[in-house]
Amino acid sequence: MLSEKILVSNKSGLHARPAMAFVQTALKFQSEITFCKTTNPEIIKKAKSVIAVMSVAAKFGDEIEIFAEGVDEKEAVAALVELIKSGCGE
Numbered sequence: 001m002l003s004e005k006i007l008v009s010n011k012s013g014l015h016a017r018p019a020m021a022f023v024q025t026a027l028k029f030q031s032e033i034t035f036c037k038t039t040n041p042e043i044i045k046k047a048k049s050v051i052a053v054m055s056v057a058a059k060f061g062d063e064i065e066i067f068a069e070g071v072d073e074k075e076a077v078a079a080l081v082e083l084i085k086s087g088c089g090e
Helices: 016-026 050-055 073-085
Strands: 002-007 032-037 061-067
Touching: 002 073, 016 050, 032 073, 050 073, 061 073
Parallel strands: none
Antiparallel strands: 002 061, 032 061
């Protein structure tokens, strides 16, 4: 299992459009991918569900931790971290 923490850089947080971009990126990988806000580490959500991603309610400046386990875990975490760094295309 691989994980990485990152701050949400999108000014609007992970609302509908960024959540969809997050899920679309996660769906490209075979690995099991989950994430949580580091302030609520016991609430871990699946990264391949828009409802789950939005339910975390990650806002600008929140730190999230992305976890991946599987054959392409390194690439999955790197792609999602890069997406968050880029502001999810917004």
